[in-house]
Amino acid sequence: MPTISDVARHAGVSVSTVSYALSGSRPISAETRERVLASMKLLGYHPNAMARSLATRRSRVIAMIYPEVDRGLGGTGGEFVRASAERARELGYQLVLWPFRAEEARQVRNLVRQGTADGVLVMEVLLDDERIDVLEEAGIPYTMIGRTRDVTSRHSVDIDFEATVEATIEHLVGLGHRRIAFVNHSRESLEAGYGPTVRVAAAFDRVMSERGLRPLARTCSDSPLDGRAVMGDLLAADPHLTAVVTMNELATFGVFAELQRRGLAIPADVSVMGIVSSPGVGTLSNPQLTTMHSPGAELGRLAVDRLLTQLDDSSRPVPNLLIPCVFEPGLSVGPARTEPDDAPQRP
Amino acid sequence: MPTISDVARHAGVSVSTVSYALSGSRPISAETRERVLASMKLLGYHPNAMARSLATRRSRVIAMIYPEVDRGLGGTGGEFVRASAERARELGYQLVLWPFRAEEARQVRNLVRQGTADGVLVMEVLLDDERIDVLEEAGIPYTMIGRTRDVTSRHSVDIDFEATVEATIEHLVGLGHRRIAFVNHSRESLEAGYGPTVRVAAAFDRVMSERGLRPLARTCSDSPLDGRAVMGDLLAADPHLTAVVTMNELATFGVFAELQRRGLAIPADVSVMGIVSSPGVGTLSNPQLTTMHSPGAELGRLAVDRLLTQLDDSSRPVPNLLIPCVFEPGLSVGPARTEPDDAPQRP
DNA sequence: CTGTTAGCGCATTCAA
DNA sequence: TTGAATGCGCTAACAG
Numbered sequence: 001m002p003t004i005s006d007v008a009r010h011a012g013v014s015v016s017t018v019s020y021a022l023s024g025s026r027p028i029s030a031e032t033r034e035r036v037l038a039s040m041k042l043l044g045y046h047p048n049a050m051a052r053s054l055a056t057r058r059s060r061v062i063a064m065i066y067p068e069v070d071r072g073l074g075g076t077g078g079e080f081v082r083a084s085a086e087r088a089r090e091l092g093y094q095l096v097l098w099p100f101r102a103e104e105a106r107q108v109r110n111l112v113r114q115g116t117a118d119g120v121l122v123m124e125v126l127l128d129d130e131r132i133d134v135l136e137e138a139g140i141p142y143t144m145i146g147r148t149r150d151v152t153s154r155h156s157v158d159i160d161f162e163a164t165v166e167a168t169i170e171h172l173v174g175l176g177h178r179r180i181a182f183v184n185h186s187r188e189s190l191e192a193g194y195g196p197t198v199r200v201a202a203a204f205d206r207v208m209s210e211r212g213l214r215p216l217a218r219t220c221s222d223s224p225l226d227g228r229a230v231m232g233d234l235l236a237a238d239p240h241l242t243a244v245v246t247m248n249e250l251a252t253f254g255v256f257a258e259l260q261r262r263g264l265a266i267p268a269d270v271s272v273m274g275i276v277s278s279p280g281v282g283t284l285s286n287p288q289l290t291t292m293h294s295p296g297a298e299l300g301r302l303a304v305d306r307l308l309t310q311l312d313d314s315s316r317p318v319p320n321l322l323i324p325c326v327f328e329p330g331l332s333v334g335p336a337r338t339e340p341d342d343a344p345q346r347p
Numbered sequence: 348m349p350t351i352s353d354v355a356r357h358a359g360v361s362v363s364t365v366s367y368a369l370s371g372s373r374p375i376s377a378e379t380r381e382r383v384l385a386s387m388k389l390l391g392y393h394p395n396a397m398a399r400s401l402a403t404r405r406s407r408v409i410a411m412i413y414p415e416v417d418r419g420l421g422g423t424g425g426e427f428v429r430a431s432a433e434r435a436r437e438l439g440y441q442l443v444l445w446p447f448r449a450e451e452a453r454q455v456r457n458l459v460r461q462g463t464a465d466g467v468l469v470m471e472v473l474l475d476d477e478r479i480d481v482l483e484e485a486g487i488p489y490t491m492i493g494r495t496r497d498v499t500s501r502h503s504v505d506i507d508f509e510a511t512v513e514a515t516i517e518h519l520v521g522l523g524h525r526r527i528a529f530v531n532h533s534r535e536s537l538e539a540g541y542g543p544t545v546r547v548a549a550a551f552d553r554v555m556s557e558r559g560l561r562p563l564a565r566t567c568s569d570s571p572l573d574g575r576a577v578m579g580d581l582l583a584a585d586p587h588l589t590a591v592v593t594m595n596e597l598a599t600f601g602v603f604a605e606l607q608r609r610g611l612a613i614p615a616d617v618s619v620m621g622i623v624s625s626p627g628v629g630t631l632s633n634p635q636l637t638t639m640h641s642p643g644a645e646l647g648r649l650a651v652d653r654l655l656t657q658l659d660d661s662s663r664p665v666p667n668l669l670i671p672c673v674f675e676p677g678l679s680v681g682p683a684r685t686e687p688d689d690a691p692q693r694p
Numbered sequence: 695c696t697g698t699t700a701g702c703g704c705a706t707t708c709a710a
Numbered sequence: 711t712t713g714a715a716t717g718c719g720c721t722a723a724c725a726g
Contacts, residue, residue, distance in 0.1 A: 001460065001462065044460070046457060046460035046461050047461065048401075048461065048462050049461040049462055049463045050397055050400045050401045050406060050462060050463070051401055053397045054395075054397045054398055054401050059397060061443070077425060078424060078425040078428075081425075081428070081444070082446065085444040085445075085446045086446045089445075089446060094443045094444075094445075094463065095443060095444045096408070096441045096442060096443045096444075097428070097432040097441075097442045097443075097444065098432075098436075098441075099429060099432045099433045099436060110393060113348065113391070113393035114393050114394065114395065114396040115348065115395050115396055115397060116396045116397070116441065223630065224630050224631060225630070250630070250631070253630075253631050253633075257633050283570065283571050283572075283597070283600075284571060284597070284600050284631065286571075286600075286604050
């Protein structure tokens with residue numbers, strides 16, 4: 001591996017000239033620049049990243065803390081990592097993976113102190129998340145995907161769950177649905193304070209109540225089996241429901257199975273709409289699932305952009321971002337069936 | 348951020364003493380070691396990774412080249428990345444992501460020359476893959492997940508496709524199946540020389556032929572829609588087939604749908620077995636798919652172990668590894684149905 | 695426009 | 711058992 005001094009010697013200039021020829025941060029005559037560049041090419045020179053980082057005190061590395069790339073069947077996690085890595089590379093940064101869960105905040109602090117990363121991306125943030133406290137304390141720039149409970153003065157990009165739920169309910173209500181049930185993620189994730197679980201649960205309650213509708217909701221573990229059970233439970237709670245919203249891809253398969261087992265046609269009898277789902281998952285169901293899919297790749301890119309903006313100018317405040325899910329048409333949602341029972345309940 | 352000299356000053360020793368107290372590569376009196384360690388704790392000292400790397404000429408970083416974390420719905424890619432990152436961390440290494448496709452071999456070379464990584468992991472290797480040539484040339488330790496065409500003198504861990512196909516066919520033949528069809532990945536991936544596609548196609552032909560059975564195989568794009576079409580095509584080619592092996596998760600959904608549409612019961616009329624599938628994907632089908640699932644996590648760990656073994660001692664040769672898929676029982680495979688047509692064909 | 699040089703924070707050789 | 715000094719490869723003053 002040739003070093004900068006090899007190049008300097010070969011080109012007959014000083015090391016600083018070589019350095020400046022590379023960075024352009026000081027004028028160089030066209031003639032010497034050519035000579036330097038030629039020598040670099042000839043010797044196959046590439047600046048050593050470590051030495052540069054040490055001198056600059058900038059590693060051009062961003063770390064991504066991710067507890068679960070392979071949660072469920074989702075491409076979402078992977079999609080997110082992928083998009084971030086790609087965007088980072090476009091901007092001359094590398095992405096390193098730090099597989100830490102919320103309990104491992106101390107390890108995060110240790111790594112941060114090693115100075116390997118200029119900034120940190122955090123996936124799967126909990127409402128109360130020590131990792132974020134650690135990053136705040138350490139004074140290292142970060143951007144979370146997701147949000148802690150208190151999001152003011154915290155740096156984040158996230159799915160706009162409120163807008164997503166509103167759009168979903170509005171779509172269904174527009175088709176005449178009034179008895180709408182919701183299948184959430186597991187109770188454990190709710191209790192652990194997993195953002196999507198908590199926020200969508202709250203948004204569903206609010207949006208339904210505001211429209212004078214009954215917010216029938218259930219948590220459900222991420223499995224087709226439990227999806228069936230929960231669907232049965234929901235039908236017991238309201239035999240006349242006409243639509244089910246699911247934020248649980250694996251459970252959705254069970255929801256389909258249970259409806260079909262009972263001879264309820266989708267969407268003629270019951271409409272099913274998946275939200276916050278990974279792109280393409282809709283095509284796996286029969287009939288194809290209508291979804292609001294997560295803007296995973298977009299969030300990944302935006303998170304990197306946001307983080308690097310902070311890095312470039314830590315003084316200027318950067319706004320947080322909320323991106324709604326995107327409607328992806330399918331064949332599992334249709335007009336509500338009308339029957340006598342559908343009339344307003346008597347008091 | 349305190350530096351090593353801060354610690355030295357605080358402890359009243361020289362920097363080298365601090366350094367040796369940390370590395371243990373030279374005897375230190377218990378007393379001073381205590382003092383040094385105490386100072387480190389007190390100051391919150393953590394050795395700067397960049398400086399250490401520069402001095403050591405070891406970055407303790409391994410790079411992972413991965414073109415598609417989110418191929419299909421598979422957890423396999425993500426699982427692999429995750430397992431590797433975790434294993435790397437256990438061993439004191441960091442994993443960086445290099446999202447390069449096979450065509451971008453030049454970029455790989457540039458990054459390698461920057462010296463950021465001590466070694467490289469390569470996913471989704473093609474039969475002819477320039478990235479591997481680049482790594483060989485650069486003389487940097489690497490391990491591929493997958494194999495190039497010529498695997499002698501190349502470093503790899505991979506799925507044992509031969510063993511997987513043999514186990515699969517043996518299982519089916521044991522249940523009386525003789526007319527077995529195979530649904531592969533897309534023709535494009537076959538032509539691009541994507542390892543699993545090519546190797547399983549060849550293995551299926553060989554294993555079937557050796558048993559005197561007709562190797563009826565089709566490529567199929569990764570979608571339920573094409574899965575349906577191909578299933579129809581296969582039934583046209585052999586109306587009496589009793590088993591279908593699929594290595595295409597999305598297509599498998601279409602295979603199910605098409606069989607069901609034609610009133611063919613699974614597994615009473617036709618057995619379906621998914622191979623090289625991501626763990627858990629079986630539960631999404633109805634009836635639950637019987638699979639041979641990829642040992643993704645295991646491969647991820649082994650790849651890291653193998654790579655680090657090379658790093659520690661580049662002289663000693665490290666053997667390549669082949670890990671077969673693991674049988675995961677489901678409800679989609681049963682005894683072959685017996686009918687008159689099932690007798691040997693007349694000449 | 696270009697050269698010289700002092701660090702960046704640590705590992706390690708040479709002395710003691 | 712410990713300290714002093716050199717260098718890893720590069721950037722960025724400082725000096726011309």
